[in-house]
Amino acid sequence: MALFDELRERLAAIRDAAATNAELTLADLLIKESYEAEEAFEPIDSVEYAKMAVDYERKALSHFSVRVEPSPQQVALAPLVEQYIDEKSKEWKQATTATSHFRQVWNMTGMLSVSDINKDNVRAFKKVIRERYNGQTPQGHFLKAQGFVSWLMSSTDVIATNPFKEVGGFKNLKRVNEKGVVNAEIYADILANVRPMFVPMVSFLYWTGCNIKEAIGIQQEHWFEEKGIKAVVITDVKNEYRKRAVPLHREVLHLWGTNLMWPTKSNSVNSLTVSLNRELEPWGVTSHSFRHCMTNRLRALEIPDALRYHIVGHSPKGTSDRVYGSGWPLSKVHEVIERLEP
Structure with a gap:
């Protein structure tokens, strides 16, 4: 330290x-x-x-x-980071989430003392966030870090210039996928950096393909086990084709029978969705991105359309799917789910 x-x-x-x-x-x-x-x-x-x-x-x-x-160059940044957060959190909307995001961003800079705030390290930081995130997220992260150094200049005498401004941020960034992309690397990074209370829901969405409203609607009696397969029944939906049994992948068996929720002011679907999506902002994804990710992973395994639609609760596309596409044996669905890798 x-x-x-x-x-x-x-x-x-x-x-x-x-x-x-x-x-x-x-x-x-x-x-x-x-x-x-x-x-x-x-x-x-x-x-x-x-x-x-x-x-x-x-x-x-x-x-x-x-x-x-x-000397100013030896000054540790950790106390100054906390002082900055203490001052700025009074201005930030959703202060708890914003504070978590700022710490995450600053940790990615790898800068521990004032001497670390230099152009070479700023360029290295830019490379990290450009490779890790898409859309406007890298620029947002860059500006967060730049803002802290600007505050250091105005509130302390430990640094006279701002290498972030000298190097400059990103220009003409475009989102690779407007809905956000979740791959194995991004999923692992999300799990490692979101607040612990969000980890169960993120894991559940990634490995089941459920949407967040379906997950929020799960009650204790919806969890069940059949022939050694642990699963959950999705019932809180308006469309019949979305009512289905979802077996749990081996990576999330520990979630069986647990409460996936976290505390919010109202615990409404909207409130829970908004809070999770804000937590996911640094990665340029939303809770719905996990559903798209599951669809893509199943497609990569060449799973028949009718079975793929059943797993994620999508509307059957053809007449034959609507007539014959429901009622898949849990064992068959479980077999497909277990083929998924991170």
């Missing part, structure tokens, strides 16, 4: 310049103690923890008459 690395450097400098043996010994002891303190504070992911860490540093240095101040 950069803050504690900096503290140890300053304590080492104080030790080397100590006027008495007592100060030398104390500096040594505090250096050793700082490793335990670092473990206790890690990670610094809240304003409270940032303030406590800064307070620890201040108290550790207060014992000495010798002062060794860090």
Whole structure:
């Protein structure tokens, strides 16, 4: 953690310049103690923890008459990030989600101290977000990071220029797919970075092809097991062809019988959908993108149209599908689902 690395450097400098043996010994002891303190504070992911860490540093240095101040280049960014969030979250809509997004974006820069804020690292950051995201998302991420450095310039004296502005953002970005694309890499990245309360629903949508309204409508009595196959009945739909049994893939068996929801103000379908879609914004996808993804994955396996429509609850396209396409055995559907890979 950069803050504690900096503290140890300053304590080492104080030790080397100590006027008495007592100060030398104390500096040594505090250096050793700082490793335990670092473990206790890690990670610094809240304003409270940032303030406590800064307070620890201040108290550790207060014992000495010798002062060794860090150069601006050595200043750790973690406390400043938390200070920025503390100030800006009062202005941000959906502050909790916006805060989570900003931390995620800044972590992708890999910049831990002021010395890391340079053109080379900005260019590396641009490359990462351009390869990982589509549409206008890379530019949005770039502007978030640039805004933080602009705040550093106006609110502190640790940096005089903004390499983000000097390098410049993206121009003429176009979305590859207006509905958003979810592939194995993006799915893994989403799971690794969304808040934990959204993980069950994201996993369920990815591996079942259900839409979010169907998933929200699941009640405890809808979960069932037949001949060792764990599944769920989708019933909260207006169209008959969408009423179906959905077997769970081996990757999400742990979700069987669980509550997929997370708390919102009203817990309405609209409120839940909006909150999930906002969480997914950094990837340029929505909850419905997982449904399109499932359709594409089934098509890649050359699953017959009628069975594919049944699995995702799409309207049968032809007369024969409408007459004969329903009533697929659960074992057959499960066999297809198990063929899916991430």
